[in-house]
Amino acid sequence: MSLSTAEVNKIAWLGRLAIDPDKIEAYARDLSGILDFVEQMSAVDTSAVEPMAHPQDLAQRLRPDAATEPNQRELFQAIAPLVEAGLYLVPKVIE
């Protein structure tokens, strides 16, 4: 499995990563190597195997639908890059 630089650019966008253009080729090489490595899995017939997503076969624990956490907006926003009037600021989205 070999990834082209165009494919790496597409994945980088999906993962919201800005990558230096001069590093794309090295990433394409590394990622292709990793995909070749994991390709060993295809030698095994797993058609009758149930996928295992998690080590625990337990159902998700539920709790009563009640507020348990106090509002800590100021504490949490104290470490934000940019806030104003209790809101997180980002560049303008709607022109």
Add this chain to the structure above:
Amino acid sequence: MHNKTITELSQGLHAKQFSSLELTEHFLARIRQHNPSLNAFVTITEEQALAQAKAADAQIALGQTGPLTGVPIAQKDIFCAQGVRTSCGSKMLDNFISPYNATVVERFNQAGAVMLGKLNMDEFAMGSSNETSYYGPVKNPWDLGTVPGGSSGGSAAAVAARLAPGATGTDTGGSIRQPAAFCGITGIKPTYGRVSRWGMIAFASSLDQGGPMARSAEDCALMLQTMAGFDEKDSTSVDLPTPDYTSGLNDSLEGLRIGLPKEFFGEGLDADIARLINEAVAEYRKLGAEVKEITLPNMHLSAPAYYVVAPAECSSNLARFDGVRYGYRCQNPVDLKDLYTRSRGEGFGAEVQRRILIGTYVLSAGYYDAYYIKAQKIRRLISEDFKQAFQEVDVILGPTSPSVAFRFGEKSADPIAMYLSDIYTIAVNLAGLPGMSIPVGFSQNLPVGMQIIGDYFSESRLLNVAHRYQQVTDWHQQSPKNF
């Protein structure tokens, strides 16, 4: 004082041979002296440590104590500590002062332990050599030219150099066991769900598990006693009573059934390490254990399955770092897309980016079944192999890593070579089982670790198996020259 184990320090504190303040000042002085050459600590929390030590001394004077009251420990910088920078080894979180405590940190606080500081690690716990840390690599105290292992390399180096009597680590694919092996200390990765993941920065949520790293199994038992237990804040925390991990340490190993998987002793294993593991197995025979060869036929597929599952979960978990609410934000973003992509492109290092890219790819439309579902099916096969094995044996022994600590730069240019350093540890995380590493000798003057794997929730048994070996050998008492 720094040569004493946690158990001995606890006794000394309770007998008032020394105070927690004296002990804490002693370790802080050692950190100041040796950290410049080791780079094990990224933050030294001196002020808080001294305050905690004074509080512990007051508790001891009142007689209101537990085994860890006044004992200094250090936290891997993946555990959030309120008011303290929690960087996870990344530029992304270099400015992140945690507004809350991880449950593990909270539990040590409740137990009266003293936090000396935060320990260096591979960025977001992704690495096997500590070379991916934003703060530069940790050096192995046994040979400053070799890596300490990873990702809990700062924890392993700090304990080995006796800058802290015990430390926390986390293990997603071997990140407690492999550095413990490389630095000649003892570490245990508990069963998935045993230790709360609340406030432990997530890498791969179905694999991550925190655990203790110390100089002996007995010390690990004391630390695990504090760390383990149900936590309603972690939805995967297991609601089972925590056993007493120290009471069974001396249980007899007469009749213990040990399995040696033939896949652990094949091609790729250093011959000297194989010899040392066999010598350790011979000690167990003397202690009354029965040894038989077993097979884990899908073992060779664990690294390929892991390098699909772990990056997939990583790409999902690390989506939260967007430059908006906390962490690194790029300068002068022109629009929201630029803000997201540049904050992440500049804030994450190369290995983290590689894993986000692979994870994004294997989860994307058209590749999900071929990679992600396939890896989950292989994960089932590996888990079934262990299930089968534990019908025949009580514990599985084998090497922790195929080699001793390697040199800086030796594997960092080749991701696959680095990934293979964890070839014996990864399967344990995929299955969610507990695993340990204990020192069993030296090869090329560097420590060699042996892995002990048990069935689900058999931590007491693993600690017992490790402790009995440490009662008849002294590998765990060796310490590096110059420290």
